[in-house]
Amino acid sequence: MTFVIAELTPGDAATVMAGEKGASNPEIIERYRKEFGLDRPFLERYGKFLVGAVQLDFGKSWFPPYGEIKGVVLSGLKLTALLAALAIGLAALVGVSLGTIAGIWHNKWPDQVATTFSTLGICIPNFVLAPVLVYIFAIQLQALPETWVPNPPEGVVWYLILPVVILSLRPAAVITRLTRASMVDTLSQDFIRTAFAKGVPFWRVMLKHALRNSLVPIVTAIGTSFGYLLTGSFILETFFRIPGLGFKSIDAIYQGDQPIIQATVVLFAMLFILINLIVDVLLPMLDPRIREGSA
């Protein structure tokens, strides 16, 4: 798919590589096509791509510093993964706490606050929240950096605070909702009443009995959200100029650096599948019912 789409996009990478002057000369474009194998028949190139992709070998970038694609992509992945991990951590923390509180005080004011938060969180898109928060925290208060800078002297995390907060809002909202619903559901069940009747302390019932039993949908949500964060930080990375995977792909698309585009898309797909797999493996560990059900 990636290969075909890259193939169909207007503008030829050879035209870009040939530069403004070279591009007006078909002979030079032809030389570039030859050098990068673009003159070979479609199927041959596709085959080559497939063989390489299977071995995770995508060749070298077509543009300086002409690095090995694997390295380029992995260095981007590191940042994106850090960003996603921090965001999902924050989202899980906020989401599970708020959701639990909302579930416990179901229909009371803490619930209303949590519901308002989660509704807002789901409604406000990243690209709206980002400029607003940047305006407040970076421009007005001058407290946080506006955008990424290369080799940040204050440390990478410092520059990721705003993006992480913004990125975590939506998953936090989703997790809040799910936790709340799940808690409400669990709390109405008989075994909770039994636990209370046995004299188990309130917080112990809540955390050990109720929350633990509500975790299945939450973990699933965290897992899928993490997948989305890993693969969906294009907008924020571009906004904050964080040289992660999303940023690099956009950059490569602009340049027409086909090997990088292909490598990132393949990697995105693999990551997504991998995370779903991990979630599927994790669930039975949390909930014996799933384990037994599948046996």
Next chain:
Amino acid sequence: MRLFLALLSVLALAVVGCGKGKFGSSAEGKLDHVLVATIASNPTKLDPAQVEDGDTIDVLNQIFEGLVEYNEKNELVGNLAESWSVTDDGLVYTFKLKKGVKFHSGREMTAEDVKYSWDRAAHPDVLSGTVGTETEAGYMSDIVGFEDVVAGRSQSISGVRVIDPHTLEVRIKAVRAYWPMYLQYPCYYVVDKDHAGLKPMVEVSQMVGTGPFRMEKFIDNQEIHMTRFDDYHKGTPKLQTIKRLVAKDAQNRLQLYQAGRADWVPIERQDKVVVDRDPELKEALVVVDRAAIWYVGFAPKVYEPFRDRRVRRAFAMAIDKDRIIKQGFDSINQKAEGIVPPAVPGHDPNFKGIQFNPEEAKRLLAEAGYPNGRGMPPLKMYYRADRHDPKVVSEMVAQDLRANLGITVELAPTEWKALLELRTKGELPFFHLRWGADYLDPQNFLSFMLHSKAKENTLGWSNQEFDWRCDRADSLPIDQQAERFRLYREAERIAVEDAIWIPIYFQRDLELVRPGVTGIRRSSMGPLPHTETEVVWSK
């Protein structure tokens, strides 16, 4: 709810608290003799034979050098060549090379190296887009024997001969007064044959030249480090290190400057409001003239009504350039009457082109058979999508055409790659583009762009009156400069009066240069190598 708000404000305070002092700290503790500047993109090439974009040339200029260069007065002067002479017939140039010039590798540069570098640039496997090809002219096409090399029939350009280790002789095909100017273009830069090889350079370690700095490292999308070359032939540079931070967007660059992390950054015009508010920034603001013109072009080949000169003139008269300069550019850029920018010798300061005249424009358009724009087929205006300025101009042009001629132009912001391709194929009916000088001569703006045989002229415009003047001026020897300029000025008038281009403005750029950075030298082509630049913070 109150609790929630209280929590939020505590959180916010915490963030502010730990933030202050850490961020926004400026110049303290910065290193002397280290220049930190931004660069707007990753370098697009590492090889001087291939490079052509300004940003990358600016990097390579520190590392490689040519036989000649421009000085601060825009005069062509010797660099690796001490002097040169030309025979009476204007066809054979002899260059006396400077002695004792060393490559970064320590080896002495000789005429053999110059010949090798030029032969290499012409070699088909080096994939130079600038030297030319067998069929299309480029920077090297004028040299006798160039075709044989670029076509792979020979390894050596026969017109370039080494007379002795410090003398080089070049035979060109026809008299070209401006030919030595070609030699300041990067494809003529001298490279070290022990490191270059007959393929495009792809490693930093291959970038060995004679320039004041050597390439140290290049971290993708992050930064470039260059360190001084102590044995530089014009004396050891004052700077120890040049760092270029890759900062692709303007916001980012301004931020780097404000945070004290970069000391020399280009800024966008729309950021001038920020600068104007801040006395410290205002003091650092530098306005730089560029030898570049932004114009609106027509392609009679593509869009039938443009074959009628009256239609083109009507368009030209309907566009209010003063408004564009004032409203669109805060009066920073300079309104263009002609095509050749003021930064180029031969510019005609007295020329007035087609003036804004909506009434006459309407009349002409009606006369051509399109009263109030009726009967004109749909028209698209193309411009580069990812830049601010072209958008501003194109939108204002479209407004003027609608208001003054009743013509609705569909705006077509186009991705750069696709735009280039359309331009090459000559498929842009109506567009707004830029042309920047490759060398400072009117030829580069007139014959090069608009001669009916020029490869850049994909418009389908040909004008014999224009062509013969260019042909004549191109072939006059350098000692008849006045006559050359006279002919070019006539040609320029013809092109502007025939309205094949509507010159809009000559580009000026804004930069912030921190006080403490001194000795930056520039020509109209851009910054010169940092041989005199110095950075001292501790005083």
